[in-house]
Amino acid sequence: MTESANPYRISRLWAEFVDPAMERAYRLHMQPLLARHLRVALWVWGCLLLAFGLQDLQALGMSDEFLILAGCRALQAALVFALALLLPRYPGLAASGYAVTALEITGLVLFLPIYFLRPDIATITVMVLALMLLAMFLFVPNRLKLTLLSAAVGVTLILVSIWSKGLGADVIIGALILMSLPVVTGFFATQQLHTVQRRQFAMYSQARRANRELKKEVERRRLLEEELKRQATTDPLTGLFNRRQYEMLFRRERERCRRQGSAICVAMADLDRFKALNDEFGHDGGDEALRHVARLFTSKLREGDVVGRFGGEEFIILLPDTGVAEAERVVERLRQALEEEPLMVAGSPCSLTATFSLSLVLDSENDISETLRRVDAGLYRGKRSGRNQVVVV
Numbered sequence: 001m002t003e004s005a006n007p008y009r010i011s012r013l014w015a016e017f018v019d020p021a022m023e024r025a026y027r028l029h030m031q032p033l034l035a036r037h038l039r040v041a042l043w044v045w046g047c048l049l050l051a052f053g054l055q056d057l058q059a060l061g062m063s064d065e066f067l068i069l070a071g072c073r074a075l076q077a078a079l080v081f082a083l084a085l086l087l088p089r090y091p092g093l094a095a096s097g098y099a100v101t102a103l104e105i106t107g108l109v110l111f112l113p114i115y116f117l118r119p120d121i122a123t124i125t126v127m128v129l130a131l132m133l134l135a136m137f138l139f140v141p142n143r144l145k146l147t148l149l150s151a152a153v154g155v156t157l158i159l160v161s162i163w164s165k166g167l168g169a170d171v172i173i174g175a176l177i178l179m180s181l182p183v184v185t186g187f188f189a190t191q192q193l194h195t196v197q198r199r200q201f202a203m204y205s206q207a208r209r210a211n212r213e214l215k216k217e218v219e220r221r222r223l224l225e226e227e228l229k230r231q232a233t234t235d236p237l238t239g240l241f242n243r244r245q246y247e248m249l250f251r252r253e254r255e256r257c258r259r260q261g262s263a264i265c266v267a268m269a270d271l272d273r274f275k276a277l278n279d280e281f282g283h284d285g286g287d288e289a290l291r292h293v294a295r296l297f298t299s300k301l302r303e304g305d306v307v308g309r310f311g312g313e314e315f316i317i318l319l320p321d322t323g324v325a326e327a328e329r330v331v332e333r334l335r336q337a338l339e340e341e342p343l344m345v346a347g348s349p350c351s352l353t354a355t356f357s358l359s360l361v362l363d364s365e366n367d368i369s370e371t372l373r374r375v376d377a378g379l380y381r382g383k384r385s386g387r388n389q390v391v392v393v
């Protein structure tokens with residue numbers, strides 16, 4: 001992957017993902033946490049504003065100066081609490097950062113009057129502002145570039161205020177150095193924190209993506225395995241069990257019936273004069289007829305019964321837990337259904353019958369081929385004596 005195509009690349013300066021979509025995904029992921037942290041910061045901020053108001057009252061009494069400062073603090077506290085109350089409903093306000101930035105800049109503007117109204121603590125005011133700048137970086141969750149914008153506004157405002165009071169360049173430079181310290185410290189500390197958080201998110205996203213790919217691969221392999229198993233066990237033309245599978249099913253059912261003391265019968269069906277049908281409708285028409293027979297047999301039998309394709313136009317039917325009399329009824333039902341169900345081959349109706357032979361599996365027979373030898377003889381008899389009938393051997 002080239003550097004520019006890497007969606008996890010983080011800008012060194014602003015500690016944000018270069019890819020806007022990834023940055024959006026990160027902020028959406030962090031939104032609940034950011035909203036929670038911001039709420040706490042806002043409540044602390046609002047309470048501090050009110051506490052400072054009490055201190056102003058103590059120092060200034062009920063003077064005009066106090067009322068102006070109190071008005072500024074009350075307005076700022078109201079805005080801070082309003083955002084804190086809005087956050088649970090609109091957590092997106094925390095992730096975008098614009099609302100917090102507007103609040104920070106308003107806060108800095110409303111903080112300034114104290115510098116003019118209480119000249120006795122002007123130096124302390126500048127130091128408090130420096131602390132506020134540091135707190136903005138470290139405790140108020142916001143995007144780094146937006147916090148830097150707020151800090152730049154704060155520094156400019158205080159420097160202009162100092163200048164407007166007619167103080168010398170040395171004082172202005174001193175204030176600038178004092179302000180730079182928290183801004184630089186806060187900037188680099190936040191930059192590191194944001195970079196680490198985004199790296200963690202990148203690792204989390206990569207792990208999630210790898211997990212998704214893995215799940216897809218597992219599903220693909222499962223389907224492939226199922227398909228391979230289906231191909232290994234079924235006849236591709238009719239979808240019926242192939243010889244290997246019905247021989248295995250015979251052994252299993254034979255064993256189960258033996259344990260449970262129940263009977264098991266095996267039947268064979270051979271389509272009558274199938275060669276003629278092939279000759280008349282072509283090989284494709286013959287295939288269509290074979291699929292029709294497979295569907296018909298499967299639909300007329302019980303779930304536990306087994307239908308397989310022996311080869312060509314011959315079918316095998318295993319009837320577990322079934323005695324000869326019942327098996328004969330079942331097979332006769334198949335014969336009649338085949339005779340009666342309309343079969344359309346290549347759009348034309350065509351009559352199709354089959355000769356059936358069936359037998360009970362004897363105690364001595366453990367392999368289907370032993371039973372089939374006898375069943376096959378019955379089939380031969382049925383063909384010779386007119387076809388379209390059920391022979392019990």
Ligand SMILES: Nc1nc2c(ncn2[C@@H]2O[C@H](COP(=O)(O)OP(=O)(O)OP(=O)(O)O)[C@@H](O)[C@H]2O)c(=O)[nH]1
Pocket residue numbers: 237270271272273274275276278282283284285286287290311312313383387
């Ligand atoms: N279309 C198609 N025909 C098949 C397939 N397998 C075997 N056949 C055809 O089935 C026909 C079987 O013919 P025969 O064994 O002579 O038997 P029949 O014509 O059904 O005559 P009887 O069994 O005596 O009633 C042959 O023409 C084979 O080519 C197959 O998969 N598809």
